[in-house]
Amino acid sequence: MAVIEFINGKNNTLSALERVLKYITNPAKTEETLKGGHNCGINTAYNEFFMTKSEYSKLKGRQYIHFTQSFAPYDKVTPAMVKQIADELVQMEAFKGFQVAYAVHTDRDHLHTHFVVNTVNMETGMKWKQSAEQLQMMKDNSDEICKKYGLILTQGKSGSRVNRGEYRSKENSHSWKYELYLTVKKVKWIARSKEEFVANMNALGYQVDWSDTRKYITFTNSEGKKCRNRKLYPPEHFTKEALLKAFELNSQRMEARISRSKMEMLLSAVQLVKMDNQLDASRSNYPLSTIEREALKEKIEESKKGKGLNWDKESENSM
Known part of the structure; x- marks a missing residue:
């Protein structure tokens, strides 16, 4: 089972954004088929991130979110499978409207994917807000995707095994x-x-x-x-x-x-x-209705006969 880990660093400058994007796409660590982009192109991510920030006048502050999805060495996964899992993960609701560049690294004994998220939403202009609940939902979503591929549950960063039989039958x-x-x-x-x-x-x-x-x-x-x-x-x-x-x-x-x-x-x-x-x-x-016309007609006829009282006049005389 994959482990999600957020990486803290100096991510408040555009130069830092450029460096991290170059790092995750380094040919020595990954291959072209193992790279991906959500709402952006993987090779044009920096320019697209910059354009979104400029459009909403949000070029200051945190520039990106960086996290990894790592698999234990004993997990029976291939680089292509890890890339497929990453493709599914970026489709979750939390990333709606956000640009995400990601790449699977194969230079270690364990496969892992680096994700870099633009902190400004391209659809709303709102900045990424990270809460404990959101992080938990992301990890839960990662677990659900991994279970689809029959991966073993792991406990924490050490990747120790959890009894598979308790959670999946043969x-x-x-x-x-x-x-x-x-x-x-x-x-x-x-x-x-x-x-x-x-x-x-x-x-x-x-x-x-x-x-x-x-x-x-x-x-x-x-x-x-x-x-x-x-x-x-x-x-x-x-x-x-x-x-x-x-x-x-x-x-x-x-x-x-x-x-x-x-x-x-x-x-x-x-x-x-x-x-x-x-x-x-x-x-x-609007034209008078039938009832209104009949009432007006009767009022005119009564007036001609001298019948009826002029209440306004009577009131004046009585004062």
């Missing part, structure tokens, strides 16, 4: 622990509270023992098999703290969507009022 069907892992991972990014998380897990056939007096959460499937959250991979993503943080983020996103929906409804109502006012203002120009 027939490529899911083991019960892997099914639990997928369920918890999915519900984690849907629930907005601990109570909602437990209710959703119950609805999917799992009992959840989440007690404030116990360090770990225990999940029990429909067959009575138990598993603690520390046994799910990677364990730091399924701690009580990590789950509660995800619930809070889900709640904030839902509130933001509701606020946007309310604002859209309010704007629609204001627009309707404006349209009604415009219609009332122009109504005097």
Whole structure:
């Protein structure tokens, strides 16, 4: 399984951007077929990055994001497969509108891909905002792609093996622990509270023992098999703290969507009022309706007969 690692460095100058792009495309480290570009050409990335920054007047500050996706030496991957995995990774939602140059390096005992991301979005002009949640979603997405290729799960930078049998059966069907892992991972990014998380897990056939007096959460499937959250991979993503943080983020996103929906409804109502006012203002120009014509005709006839009272005049006389 690949490991995602972000590389910090002096990335606040255009010269640094130029150097890192030259580094990842160095012929001594990669081949032309192992290079790629998302929303840009790999050989014209610097100029395209610069044009985007210039268009939005954002030539200062951080110029790029640099991260790698590395595979352990024992992973049964080829350079072409690693390139294919990289092609899929840059399609995730986080990179929408961002230009990404990347290349697979084959000069080490382990294959790895370097990614360089322009910090300015070519579609919106907004700058890249990196959060812990976004990084986690990127790593989760990388894991999902790697699983499609049957790669072994690894633990941290050391790349130590995790029991493959716990997560994949020989027939490529899911083991019960892997099914639990997928369920918890999915519900984690849907629930907005601990109570909602437990209710959703119950609805999917799992009992959840989440007690404030116990360090770990225990999940029990429909067959009575138990598993603690520390046994799910990677364990730091399924701690009580990590789950509660995800619930809070889900709640904030839902509130933001509701606020946007309310604002859209309010704007629609204001627009309707404006349209009604415009219609009332122009109504005097419309022909009289049948009822209005009949009423006016009767009023004229009564006036000719001398019938009826002039209320305005009567009011004046009575004063």
